[in-house]
Amino acid sequence: MVGHSELKDRSEATTSTADQDQRFSVERWATARGSWTLFPELCKGCGLCIERCPVDVIKWSPELGAYGTNRVTVKAEGCITCKICAYYCPDAAISVTVR
Numbered sequence: 001m002v003g004h005s006e007l008k009d010r011s012e013a014t015t016s017t018a019d020q021d022q023r024f025s026v027e028r029w030a031t032a033r034g035s036w037t038l039f040p041e042l043c044k045g046c047g048l049c050i051e052r053c054p055v056d057v058i059k060w061s062p063e064l065g066a067y068g069t070n071r072v073t074v075k076a077e078g079c080i081t082c083k084i085c086a087y088y089c090p091d092a093a094i095s096v097t098v099r
């Protein structure tokens, strides 16, 4: 159904490097077109994704990200899954999948 979206889950992902495991929280919205995922601890609040989104659906969140700055959130029902935000994010804090 076009126009439907919801925060589907908040979960954690673990990545491993040679000497440590690192945990990231994950926020994922499912939409009619795919999914939009934010790794909040990676968002440094630079605002590039907000600037680049062609349909203006990425907004500032009152919640804080990696450096104590506001992080972003999304009105995912309007996302056209173009992946521009994920492409421009310098810290790989966004992942977009197309259904």
Ligand code: SF4
Pocket: 052, 053, 054, 055, 056, 057, 058, 074, 078, 079, 080, 081, 082, 083, 084, 085, 086, 096
């Ligand atoms: S995938 Fe495209 S439309 Fe969706 S939030 Fe990112 S820049 Fe905006």
Ligand code: SF4
Pocket: 042, 043, 044, 045, 046, 047, 048, 049, 050, 071, 072, 088, 089, 090, 091, 092, 093, 094
């Ligand atoms: S481009 Fe990445 S680091 Fe910058 S505000 Fe957007 S999600 Fe956060």
